Amino acid sequence: MRGDGINLRISGPTPLPDGVREALGRQMLSHRSAAFRALLQKVVEGLRPVYGARTSQVLPFTASGTGGLEAAIVNTVAPGARVLAVRGGHFGERFAEVAEHHGAEVIPFDVEWGRAVDPEDLRRRLREAAPVAAVLLTHNETSTGVLNPLPEIAAAVREESGALLLVDVVSSVGVTAIDMDELGVDVVVGVTQKGLMAPPGLALVAVSERALSASRTNGVRRYYFDFGRMAAAVAGGSTTYTPSIPCFFALEASLSMIAEEGLPQVFARHRDLAACCRDGLGRLGLRPFADPAHASPAISAFLVPEGLSAGELRRRLESEHGVYVAQGRARLKDRLLRVGHLGFVARPDIDHVIEAFASILAQGVAQP
Numbered sequence: 201m202r203g204d205g206i207n208l209r210i211s212g213p214t215p216l217p218d219g220v221r222e223a224l225g226r227q228m229l230s231h232r233s234a235a236f237r238a239l240l241q242k243v244v245e246g247l248r249p250v251y252g253a254r255t256s257q258v259l260p261f262t263a264s265g266t267g268g269l270e271a272a273i274v275n276t277v278a279p280g281a282r283v284l285a286v287r288g289g290h291f292g293e294r295f296a297e298v299a300e301h302h303g304a305e306v307i308p309f310d311v312e313w314g315r316a317v318d319p320e321d322l323r324r325r326l327r328e329a330a331p332v333a334a335v336l337l338t339h340n341e342t343s344t345g346v347l348n349p350l351p352e353i354a355a356a357v358r359e360e361s362g363a364l365l366l367v368d369v370v371s372s373v374g375v376t377a378i379d380m381d382e383l384g385v386d387v388v389v390g391v392t393q394k395g396l397m398a399p400p401g402l403a404l405v406a407v408s409e410r411a412l413s414a415s416r417t418n419g420v421r422r423y424y425f426d427f428g429r430m431a432a433a434v435a436g437g438s439t440t441y442t443p444s445i446p447c448f449f450a451l452e453a454s455l456s457m458i459a460e461e462g463l464p465q466v467f468a469r470h471r472d473l474a475a476c477c478r479d480g481l482g483r484l485g486l487r488p489f490a491d492p493a494h495a496s497p498a499i500s501a502f503l504v505p506e507g508l509s510a511g512e513l514r515r516r517l518e519s520e521h522g523v524y525v526a527q528g529r530a531r532l533k534d535r536l537l538r539v540g541h542l543g544f545v546a547r548p549d550i551d552h553v554i555e556a557f558a559s560i561l562a563q564g565v566a567q568p
């Protein structure tokens with residue numbers, strides 16, 4: 201088991217490898233020093249292949265993922281601008297809400313929870329809603345366990361509109377390929393605390409030249425979350441304000457582990473463990489919630505069998521087996537259990553989850 205008797209199988213924060221925990225024990229340094237400059241450069245370079253950001257710039261804001269979503273909106277969307285927001289779960293709704301909060305005209309593109317975006321439907325909606333300034337997408341919808349088909353979606357956006365494509369990759373970064381430059385994605389927003397095996401603390405935002413240019417001209421007043429100023433600071437070897445230095449120590453360690461394993465191998469491990477989790481729990485009668493054609497490599501959501509309480513099952517997994525899973529979000533709270541298999545995770549962790557479920561289901565669970 202990956203940590204101190206706890207099998208942390210929520211969608212994040214995820215367990216930390218020992219090398220990352222050791223890195224977190226390092227003494228502070230000045231964020232205006234040559235040592236930090238070298239660290240920042242190493243981390244930014246290490247993130248480039250993870251994001252497919254060869255020419256796009258990586259901007260590490262000290263914030264949680266939601267801060268990164270807000271940064272994406274305030275830099276690229278002007279108040280009153282029309283955005284098409286994919287809403288296929290709780291986090292798609294959040295991204296839309298952030299845009300609405302900042303005065304965008306949000307055209308919802310609702311996708312049934314548990315299903316992926318159909319790129320042909322998206323093409324139609326883009327034509328109907330034209331002109332659209334930006335499309336908001338959640339790559340991996342953590343609330344439902346669906347991975348949206350980013351290459352087909354990006355092609356639809358490029359071919360049907362001049363819209364910027366802003367993508368929440370909070371739960372897909374480090375789990376599956378994100379070729380932002382090749383696909384023509386303008387902003388991706390990731391975090392440290394999930395697939396990247398580091399603690400919470402940084403919103404890792406990568407931005408295309410188009411996004412930087414939009415941030416120069418969209419007329420929105422920003423202070424902390426300004427792309428241009430952060431890009432200039434990073435180019436000069438620093439960040440605009442005091443960064444979460446421990447997160448940089450942690451990322452330096454975790455990115456080198458990822459590079460050592462090899463990105464294709466990391467992605468394959470996630471796919472294999474996801475399949476193993478769904479097969480194992482499926483054999484116990486738990487039905488996966490997501491469309492199998494778009495099932496997430498990061499997290500699997502299962503419908504709790506009729507008559508059983510999701511909360512009770514979750515509590516017993518914790519107290520009797522040290523297995524921490526998540527319940528559904530929002531209206532699915534009592535219907536789903538979600539098992540994270542992302543980041544620092546290996547086969548024994550998933551086997552342990554399956555054994556824990558098997559043991560509890562064999563004994564019976566209280567009715568809701």
Ligand SMILES: Cc1ncc(COP(=O)(O)O)c(C=O)c1O
Pocket residue numbers: 211212264265266267291338340341342343368369370371391
């Ligand atoms: C897809 C997605 N987007 C956004 C968030 C919000 O991230 P944070 O809690 O770091 O603000 C989460 C959190 O789980 C998420 O899974």
